[in-house]
Amino acid sequence: MNRCLAGALGFLCVLLPKEMFGAGSEPVRLFVKEVPLTVLGKDVAVIAIEQADGTQGYSPEQSDGFHVEVVNQLKVPTSIHWHGLVLPNLMDGVPFVTQNPIPPGGSFRYDFALTQSGTYWMHSHYGLQEQLFNSAPMIIWTAEERAKADRQVVVMLSDFSFTPPGQILKTLKGGMQMPDMKAGGKMKTSGSEKMPGMSASETAEVVAQKWDDQKQQLARAKVQRPAAEVDVNYDALLANRRTLDDPELISVEPGEAVLIRLIAAASSTNFYVDTGGLEAEILAVDGKEVRPLRGNFFQLGTAQRLDLRVTIPTEGGAFPIVAQGEGTKLLCGVVLITKGTTAPRLSRAASISTAALDNTQEKRLRASSPLATRSADRTLPASLGGDMKTYVWTINGAAYPNRDSLDVRAGERVQIVFTNSTSMAHPMHLHGHDFEVVEIDGEKIFGPLRDTVVVPPGSKITVAFDAANLGVWALHCHLIYHLVTGMFTVLKYDGADVKFWQPAKLASELQNQLEP
Numbered sequence: 031m032n033r034c035l036a037g038a039l040g041f042l043c044v045l046l047p048k049e050m051f052g053a054g055s056e057p058v059r060l061f062v063k064e065v066p067l068t069v070l071g072k073d074v075a076v077i078a079i080e081q082a083d084g085t086q087g088y089s090p091e092q093s094d095g096f097h098v099e100v101v102n103q104l105k106v107p108t109s110i111h112w113h114g115l116v117l118p119n120l121m122d123g124v125p126f127v128t129q130n131p132i133p134p135g136g137s138f139r140y141d142f143a144l145t146q147s148g149t150y151w152m153h154s155h156y157g158l159q160e161q162l163f164n165s166a167p168m169i170i171w172t173a174e175e176r177a178k179a180d181r182q183v184v185v186m187l188s189d190f191s192f193t194p195p196g197q198i199l200k201t202l203k204g205g206m207q208m209p210d211m212k213a214g215g216k217m218k219t220s221g222s223e224k225m226p227g228m229s230a231s232e233t234a235e236v237v238a239q240k241w242d243d244q245k246q247q248l249a250r251a252k253v254q255r256p257a258a259e260v261d262v263n264y265d266a267l268l269a270n271r272r273t274l275d276d277p278e279l280i281s282v283e284p285g286e287a288v289l290i291r292l293i294a295a296a297s298s299t300n301f302y303v304d305t306g307g308l309e310a311e312i313l314a315v316d317g318k319e320v321r322p323l324r325g326n327f328f329q330l331g332t333a334q335r336l337d338l339r340v341t342i343p344t345e346g347g348a349f350p351i352v353a354q355g356e357g358t359k360l361l362c363g364v365v366l367i368t369k370g371t372t373a374p375r376l377s378r379a380a381s382i383s384t385a386a387l388d389n390t391q392e393k394r395l396r397a398s399s400p401l402a403t404r405s406a407d408r409t410l411p412a413s414l415g416g417d418m419k420t421y422v423w424t425i426n427g428a429a430y431p432n433r434d435s436l437d438v439r440a441g442e443r444v445q446i447v448f449t450n451s452t453s454m455a456h457p458m459h460l461h462g463h464d465f466e467v468v469e470i471d472g473e474k475i476f477g478p479l480r481d482t483v484v485v486p487p488g489s490k491i492t493v494a495f496d497a498a499n500l501g502v503w504a505l506h507c508h509l510i511y512h513l514v515t516g517m518f519t520v521l522k523y524d525g526a527d528v529k530f531w532q533p534a535k536l537a538s539e540l541q542n543q544l545e546p
């Protein structure tokens with residue numbers, strides 16, 4: 031059966047012929063290559079992960095398993111990580127942790143069984159390539175996933191800068207914020223009143239999320255708070271690689287249910303997602319089902335996913351689904367539109383900025399199938415530190431590369447306690463495991479299963495999982511500039527194969543990339 035997934039990256043239909051992925055068949059070849067893109071009228075070169083027919087990424091049937099050969103057509107090394115998958119350690123695609131980088135012209139084969147379904151994605155774990163859009167969607171299909179709505183669309187959110195990523199990092203490490211293009215490209219020093227660790231700066235009217243007790247749903251609110259801090263002033267936010275003044279128009283039918291699979295594929299941007307006049311319900315986060323939670327305004331941390339189901343009104347119309355970056359006025363999005371409706375003109379910028387992500391939504395989310403109740407055998411602290419001035423970001427006071435692993439034994443129920451003493455929200459990602467959010471700021475909950483949890487400024491969040499996947503697993507902040515400047519460690523199982531874990535090599539390789 032072929033099925034067209036409307037709107038997957040806009041310019042293509044994902045064909046899902048089941049026969050193509052049969053067990054024992056040839057692997058699907060994924061080419062990592064440079065592609066042209068026009069942003070704000072300028073031609074730039076970015077990266078794509080494409081099949082031979084131009085299909086973005088790979089969306090297998092769960093029952094067929096995962097069979098891929100990654101072919102590196104870049105002029106530099108790469109390595110592709112399958113974000114959120116519970117897979118064998120040496121299939122995880124992290125250079126100098128689970129494999130060596132794939133050299134230019136080289137390839138690497140990945141084969142394993144799939145145990146999960148839903149919204150996942152893939153991205154380079156090599157250097158700063160994520161900032162150049164070395165990423166693609168991965169929907170793992172089952173009959174249940176297909177039955178969730180009449181129509182399904184994938185929306186990938188990303189952040190774009192005309193400044194090369196190496197230059198962005200150098201500028202950040204130089205104690206300066208990125209040039210603000212709207213301010214004439216002038217550099218500005220990181221404002222003293224906004225330095226992390228210092229007392230809150232002046233407040234302003236900003237957008238945040240609230241719980242509407244009367245309607246029992248998540249909603250948009252205007253509050254007096256400091257605007258969130260950001261590392262990089264981007265030139266644009268993109269949805270399916272398009273700006274909001276030229277958005278993807280996704281054809282829908284009046285009265286039908288549409289499942290929007292949102293993927294925050296940005297390098298360094300957390301989002302708020304606004305469904306406007308369409309009331310939505312969250313069906314899953316990070317590919318894992320939750321008890322449906324209603325609203326029209328949602329939070330989405332970098333690297334997280336959000337499955338939102340909406341119903342198109344019977345009278346039809348045009349329905350923008352818009353994402354605003356945390357701490358910025360920049361917007362991106364797509365438009366769901368019925369036949370005969372004129373597409374609205376949308377602005378790329380909102381009138382006011384947004385507050386830092388917080389725990390409003392996370393405290394309300396409940397896993398559909400929580401972990402079995404069990405006391406923890408091991409509790410590991412993960413204290414998040416760092417500041418904009420030194421631009422060194424740490425876990426438990428140490429900046430990677432180091433060999434300060436968090437150690438576990440197979441069979442244990444493990445808890446990780448994230449405490450954030452910085453004034454930025456950090457989306458923390460553990461590879462190879464689903465974890466459950468079990469405590470937020472002292473309140474015990476049966477929270478969602480996730481692979482990436484946002485730890486807001488000043489917050490303490492405990493996650494739990496069963497250590498049942500032997501290996502050396504990356505654990506890091508998913509803001510790329512925090513990751514490469516130290517907020518990275520590994521979860522190491524007793525008895526794991528550590529032959530690929532070479533922190534020192536990672537550091538020298540990154541240095542090579544930054545010095546042309």
Ligand SMILES: [Cu+2]
Pocket residue numbers: 423455456457507508509512513517
């Ligand atoms: Cu971070």
